[in-house]
Structure formats: C-alpha cells, structure tokens
Amino acid sequence: MFGFGDLWVPIAYILCLGSAALCVIYGWRHWNEGDDMPSPVHPADEDLEFDEEV
Amino acid sequence: MNLQILTIVVTAYILAVAYLGWLGYRKTKSAADYLVGGRQIHPTLMALAYGSTFISTSAIVGFGGAAALFGLGLLWLTMLNIFVGIFIAFVVFGRPTRRIGAELDAHTFPELLGRRFNSRFIQGFAGGTIALLMPLYAAAVLIGGARFVEVQLKLDYQVAVFVFAVVVACYVFFGGLKGVIYTDAFQGSLMFLGMAVLLVSTYWQVGGVGAHQALTDLASKVPPSLQAAGHQGWTAMPVFGSPLWWQLVSTIVLGVGIGVLAQPQLSVRFMTVKSGRELNRALVPGGIFILMMTGVAFVVGALTNLYFFQHEGKISLAMVVDSATKKPNIDKIIPEYIGHAMPAWFGYVFMLTLLAAAMSTLSGQFHAIGTSIGRDLYQQAIARGKHQERTVPFAKIGIFVAFVLSIVLCFKLDVGVVAIATALFFGMCAACFLPAYVSALFWKRATRAGVIMGMIAGLVVWGLWVLLFHEKESAALGLCLRIFGQTSVVSGTRWTVVDPIVVALPISSLVTVIGSLATKPDVKPRARVAAADEERELVAK
Numbered sequence: 001m002f003g004f005g006d007l008w009v010p011i012a013y014i015l016c017l018g019s020a021a022l023c024v025i026y027g028w029r030h031w032n033e034g035d036d037m038p039s040p041v042h043p044a045d046e047d048l049e050f051d052e053e054v
Numbered sequence: 055m056n057l058q059i060l061t062i063v064v065t066a067y068i069l070a071v072a073y074l075g076w077l078g079y080r081k082t083k084s085a086a087d088y089l090v091g092g093r094q095i096h097p098t099l100m101a102l103a104y105g106s107t108f109i110s111t112s113a114i115v116g117f118g119g120a121a122a123l124f125g126l127g128l129l130w131l132t133m134l135n136i137f138v139g140i141f142i143a144f145v146v147f148g149r150p151t152r153r154i155g156a157e158l159d160a161h162t163f164p165e166l167l168g169r170r171f172n173s174r175f176i177q178g179f180a181g182g183t184i185a186l187l188m189p190l191y192a193a194a195v196l197i198g199g200a201r202f203v204e205v206q207l208k209l210d211y212q213v214a215v216f217v218f219a220v221v222v223a224c225y226v227f228f229g230g231l232k233g234v235i236y237t238d239a240f241q242g243s244l245m246f247l248g249m250a251v252l253l254v255s256t257y258w259q260v261g262g263v264g265a266h267q268a269l270t271d272l273a274s275k276v277p278p279s280l281q282a283a284g285h286q287g288w289t290a291m292p293v294f295g296s297p298l299w300w301q302l303v304s305t306i307v308l309g310v311g312i313g314v315l316a317q318p319q320l321s322v323r324f325m326t327v328k329s330g331r332e333l334n335r336a337l338v339p340g341g342i343f344i345l346m347m348t349g350v351a352f353v354v355g356a357l358t359n360l361y362f363f364q365h366e367g368k369i370s371l372a373m374v375v376d377s378a379t380k381k382p383n384i385d386k387i388i389p390e391y392i393g394h395a396m397p398a399w400f401g402y403v404f405m406l407t408l409l410a411a412a413m414s415t416l417s418g419q420f421h422a423i424g425t426s427i428g429r430d431l432y433q434q435a436i437a438r439g440k441h442q443e444r445t446v447p448f449a450k451i452g453i454f455v456a457f458v459l460s461i462v463l464c465f466k467l468d469v470g471v472v473a474i475a476t477a478l479f480f481g482m483c484a485a486c487f488l489p490a491y492v493s494a495l496f497w498k499r500a501t502r503a504g505v506i507m508g509m510i511a512g513l514v515v516w517g518l519w520v521l522l523f524h525e526k527e528s529a530a531l532g533l534c535l536r537i538f539g540q541t542s543v544v545s546g547t548r549w550t551v552v553d554p555i556v557v558a559l560p561i562s563s564l565v566t567v568i569g570s571l572a573t574k575p576d577v578k579p580r581a582r583v584a585a586a587d588e589e590r591e592l593v594a595k
Binding site: 009024027030031 | 125126127129130132133136137140141144145263264265266267268269270273286287288289290291330331334335336337338340341342344345349
C-alpha cells in the first residue's frame with residue numbers, strides 16, 4: 001500500500017498526521033476556553049505540617 | 055566546511071542564546087521565577103519550550119539512526135509522541151497539573167507529588183531519583199550533539215562534549231526557568247526550520263514519494279543477522295513477537311511514548327502558564343512541532359538506507375562501522391547522511407538545528423536536576439522547609455553537579471547508546487512516577503502510603519529488570535554475570551528483550567492501588583484542594 005511493505009506502517013503514517021490535526025483542531029476550537037489561575041490554598045513553607053507516619 | 059562562515063554562524067547563534075539567557079536572568083526576581091517562570095509564560099513560548107525540551111538530539115540523531123536500523127515502524131512512536139506526549143499531556147494532564155500546582159504552590163514536579171500527598175518523603179524520594187538517574191538521559195543528549203559536531207566539524211569528541219555542556223550550564227545557572235524557556239523557544243524555531251528543509255531535500259534526493267517503493271524493494275539487502283532477528287525491510291514492522299519487534303515496540307515505542315507523561319522537566323512546563331486557556335492555545339504549535347521533529351527524523355532515518363545504497367552501494371549500517379569496535383554506530387548515521395547528501399550551507403543550518411535541540415533539552419534537564427537537588431532534596435526533605443532563601447543557591451549547586459555527572463557519563467557510556475539511554479530514562483519515569491502522578495491528579499482515594507509503596511516498587515522492579523533481566527543492559531553492567539554466571543537470569547527466553555517498562559509499570563500501578571485501598575484515606579492537604587474545588591463549583595453555579 002502506497003509503496004510500503006505492510007499495512008502497519010501506512011496506518012502509523014496516517015495516524016501521525018491525524019494526531020497533529022487533532023491537536024490543531026482541538027486547540028483552535030477551544031482557543032478561549034479554560035480556567036483562570038487559582039490562588040494558592042497551600043500555607044507558606046514554614047507553616048507546613050507534614051505527617052510522615054506511613 | 056568554510057571556517058569563516060561557520061564562525062560567524064555559530065557566534066551569532068551563541069550571542070542570541072546568551073542575550074535570551076541574560077533576559078531570563080534580568081526578569082528573574084524570585085525563587086518562583088527561577089523555578090516555574092513566575093507562572094506567566096506565553097502559550098506559544100511554552101509550547102515551543104515543551105517541544106524543544108521533549109525533542110533532543112536523542113530524537114533526531116539517536117532515534118533517527120534507530121529508524122535507519124528498524125525502518126518506518128518507528129512512526130508509531132511519532133504517533134504516540136503527538137497523541138500522548140502533546141494531546142493527552144496538555145488536555146488531560148496539563149490542566150489539573152497547572153491548577154493543583156498553583157493551589158499547592160508547587161514549584162517542581164516532585165513538590166507537586168509531595169504536597170498533594172502531604173509528604174516530604176515523596177518529594178525527597180522523587181527529587182533524589184531524578185538527581186541520580188536524569189544525568190544518564192542528559193549524557194545521551196550530550197553524546198548526540200557531540201557526535202554530530204565530531205563528524206561535521208572534525209572536532210575532538212571530548213572537546214565538543216565539554217563546550218556544549220559549559221554553554222548550557224551557564225545560561226541555566228543564571229537565567230533559571232525563564233532563561234531556559236526564552237532560549238528554548240528560539241531554539242525550537244530554528245529546529246522547525248532545519249527539519250522542514252531536511253524533509254523536502256531528502257524526498258527530493260531519493261526520488262519523491264516513489265522512494266517508499268524503492269525502499270521496500272531494498273528489503274533483500276537487510277543483513278542476515280537482522281533478518282534472523284525478525285527484520286522484514288525498512289517499510290514494514292519486524293515479525294510479530296521477534297526480538298526486534300520487542301525491542302522496537304516495548305523499549306522504543308512504549309518506553310518513550312508512555313514515559314513522556316511523567317517527565318519532570320516537561321510536567322513543570324504546565325505550571326508556567328497562567329490559565330487553562332494557554333494550554334489549549336499551546337496545543338496548536340505543539341502538535342505541529344512534534345510532527346515536524348520526530349516524524350521527519352524517522353522518515354529521513356529510514357530513507358538514508360535508500361540514499362546510501364543509490365550513491366555508495368551500501369545500506370546505512372555499513373556506512374558507520376566504528377573503526378575501534380568494528381560495530382556499526384547508529385548514532386553516526388544522520389550526521390553521515392547530512393555530510394554526504396546535503397549542500398554545505400545546509401550543514402550549517404542543520405548543525406544549528408542540532409545544537410538547538412541538544413541545548414534546549416539539556417537546559418531543561420540541568421534545571422530539573424538542579425531544582426531536584428536544591429528544592430526537593432535539600433530545602434524540603436533535608437532542611438524540612440526552612441531556609442527558603444537557600445533554594446536558588448542550592449539549585450545552582452545542583453546544576454553544577456548535573457554538569458559534572460553528565461560529562462563523566464559521556465566518556466563512560468558505550469557507542470550507539472543514545473536512543474537506548476533515552477528510552478531507559480523515560481521507562482524509569484513511567485514506572486516510578488506515572489502511577490503517583492495519575493493518582494495525584496485524578497484519584498481522590500489514593501493515599502500517601504499507597505503512593506510511596508508504588509513509587510518504591512516501580513523503581514525497584516525497574517532497577518532489577520535492568521540489572522538482571524533485560525540483556526542489553528544487564529550484559530553491559532555485568533552484575534548478573536558476576537552473581538549468576540550468565541548475562542541475564544532469563545537467558546535464552548523472550549524475556550531478555552522485554553523492556554523494564556512492560557513489567558515495572560503494571561506492578562507499580564497495582565501496588566499503588568492496593569496500597570491506597572488498604573490504608574486509611576489522607577485528609578491534608580487534599581482537603582484544602584477539595585474545598586477550593588467546591589468553592590469554584592459554587593462560584594460557577
């Protein structure tokens with residue numbers, strides 16, 4: 001197929017192009033969507049309490 | 055090569071990189087700037103930085119050379135690189151990584167895991183693992199770049215390695231992540247240009263799309279030893295289940311294709327943008343960039359066989375037999391091809407492309423190793439969160455350590471090791487970090503104990519498999535031979551070619567799940583994240 005030795009290689013070839021197209025189309029369609037920066041809910045390092053008992 | 059033109063081109067390139075590194079240095083005012091670029095990076099810069107860090111000389115020289123050996127079956131890796139490494143990584147992993155990273159004020163990948171599960175041990179363990187094993191990957195990248203300079207400029211290999219490493223260490227040392235991202239974006243643009251020219255000129259050299267048929271017709275020239283191992287030509291996959299099939303599918307395609315999701319130097323890029331919108335926008339340049347990098351390198355790598363056969367009467371492997379070891383060195387195939395097939399001016403362009411690929415990946419690696427040592431190991435695990443002001447100085451010491459370790463490894467590693475060393479590191483990241491990372495982002499029932507058990511199990515199984523089972527490494531390391539008197543404890547079986555990731559990742563995933571279900575749920579600080587989630591949902595309503 002298309003000069004390739006087996007079917008797996010052209011499938012990979014097409015899926016490469018398809019995956020790149022998926023990234024472009026998804027990014028373009030969701031260009032203005034997305035959550036904003038949340039404010040940290042974690043306390044300052046010095047105030048952290050780690051419970052290391054496992 | 056014309057030395058005058060070369061000097062001008064390289065000087066201009068180094069000046070541009072130095073200027074961008076200086077710009078990063080000037081804009082770095084705080085530890086957050088140094089560690090996560092102040093969380094305000096533009097999406098295109100982030101995408102180019104992510105892509106150029108992801109794609110290194112390993113991908114172009116090492117895996118391009120591997121494509122000359124295995125053939126176009128390597129395009130399955132390109133597919134995974136784009137679909138998993140970009141689409142899944144940005145859409146599924148990127149958003150929660152950025153959100154939780156900001157909520158927990160995490161500055162590094164190990165810190166994200168550590169704070170999510172309220173454990174300095176997790177942060178220190180992940181940081182220590184990165185600091186210990188990432189130099190192997192950094193060395194692979196350095197070797198790839200230095201081999202090209204060695205072939206192209208006839209420069210001494212050791213000098214090339216040293217100069218490379220010094221330049222990169224300098225701008226990472228001073229510019230922090232801002233310097234890294236600015237230079238990465240510039241280098242990513244150069245890489246795109248170089249690979250576009252390489253693709254067009256290669257197809258033009260070997261006769262256009264009809265070259266696929268000519269390459270298929272060359273299958274009879276595959277060396278008998280490779281045919282016996284399952285090779286069926288450069289336009290077909292190896293025989294299903296054969297040693298070559300296992301090496302291609304388990305080590306190269308799965309190891310790198312899946313391992314990319316838990317790469318510390320890549321995951322931290324998601325924490326550099328200010329909102330989820332930036333991640334959507336970054337998908338567009340990200341997808342195209344990776345297609346142009348690995349897709350072109352693998353297609354060109356396979357086609358080099360046709361080019362060399364048409365012009366020299368030999369396949370690529372026969373062109374790069376190492377005079378000392380008498381073995382073919384696949385890391386030299388792409389440089390040899392550029393030297394033979396391309397005009398001199400393209401040699402300059404491609405040299406910059408590879409310099410850019412090596413330096414952009416190396417800078418991300420040096421930064422990740424440095425922050426692992428300074429932030430995760432020292433400031434959080436050893437100093438117990440005190441001495442915040444020492445994070446950056448210790449990260450800089452870590453960068454110096456990374457520099458020294460990588461150079462030492464460059465001189466110790468065997469020839470033709472670039473693709474394998476890269477795949478090994480990616481596999482280790484998947485086995486050790488991926489279950490913990492997935493649990494941190496998506497599984498509320500995951501517990502600290504379960505995650506710790508999973509990480510340790512992943513690393514131990516991966517290490518044992520490398521040392522005792524996977525013959526390619528166990529034979530080279532020699533421990534198995536000393537203890538058991540043979541190069542692998544499963545010598546003579548198919549298990550010797552099964553990559554560590556195939557065994558270690560399922561085991562670490564299973565241990566994480568069972569360990570979490572068997573222990574009491576944690577309450578802090580995930581409770582804070584859950585409260586923030588609820589608050590956001592209320593606001594949305």
